[in-house]
Amino acid sequence: IAGITQAPTSQILAAGRRMTLRCTQDMRHNAMYWYRQDLGLGLRLIHYSNTAGTTGKGEVPDGYSVSRANTDDFPLTLASAVPSQTSVYFCASSDSNGGAYNEQFFGPGTRLTVL
Amino acid sequence: GESVGLHLPTLSVQEGDNSIINCAYSNSASDYFIWYKQESGKGPQFIIDIRSNMDKRQGQRVTVLLNKTVKHLSLQIAATQPGDSAVYFCAETRTGGSYIPTFGRGTSLIVHP
Numbered sequence: 001i002a003g004i005t006q007a008p009t010s011q012i013l014a015a016g017r018r019m020t021l022r023c024t025q026d027m028r029h030n031a032m033y034w035y036r037q038d039l040g041l042g043l044r045l046i047h048y049s050n051t052a053g054t055t056g057k058g059e060v061p062d063g064y065s066v067s068r069a070n071t072d073d074f075p076l077t078l079a080s081a082v083p084s085q086t087s088v089y090f091c092a093s094s095d096s097n098g099g100a101y102n103e104q105f106f107g108p109g110t111r112l113t114v115l
Numbered sequence: 116g117e118s119v120g121l122h123l124p125t126l127s128v129q130e131g132d133n134s135i136i137n138c139a140y141s142n143s144a145s146d147y148f149i150w151y152k153q154e155s156g157k158g159p160q161f162i163i164d165i166r167s168n169m170d171k172r173q174g175q176r177v178t179v180l181l182n183k184t185v186k187h188l189s190l191q192i193a194a195t196q197p198g199d200s201a202v203y204f205c206a207e208t209r210t211g212g213s214y215i216p217t218f219g220r221g222t223s224l225i226v227h228p
Binding site for chain 1: 149151156157158159160161164204215216218219220221
């Protein structure tokens with residue numbers, strides 16, 4: 001693995017179903033993020049994690065949950081999908097380097113359609 | 116509330132011209148700014164960054180200017196090429212906080228050959 005990967009690439013999901021989007025990075029970055037991107041709205045932060053074992057809510061956390069059991073993985077779960085969660089989801093990571101913020105590295109995205 | 120925004124949602128230029136993409140921010144405490152490029156179907160990619168102790172930073176064909184007095188950030192692309200066609204986002208953050216950047220809506224740059 002080189003960088004940050006996401007799976008699946010795309011998914012069509014029936015409303016009410018549970019879905020987990022996977023994200024893995026091999027850069028040993030301490031911080032990870034999940035964004036959704038909708039046309040005209042840019043990137044909106046769903047959840048984040050500054051370090052393994054901790055998570056925090058972003059701008060649009062409702063309907064989503066995350067966990068950070070280790071440094072490399074940061075899965076995003078939709079407990080009961082709704083059509084408004086149709087979007088492109090991006091995972092990102094960064095090295096906060098003891099307090100100094102550095103740029104984020106983004107994955108290729110997961111295109112999710114909820115019917 | 117505090118926000119980061121872009122003045123122009125779409126910018127069309129001819130190949131070879133210079134491009135300027137602008138961004139306004141409202142939080143005077145912001146001290147780190149980043150420009151990202153997003154090509155169609157891909158995730159955003161880092162282009163260049165600048166910290167608040169600088170007012171200009173240059174990269175390969177790109178320059179970022181920071182004017183803290185008017186809270187304005189710009190990205191200049193020299194000799195724009197068709198491969199520069201993408202959506203460009205600015206992001207701002209404040210060190211010492213939770214390190215969460217705020218992204219602007221994005222500007223679509225279209226380069227005509």
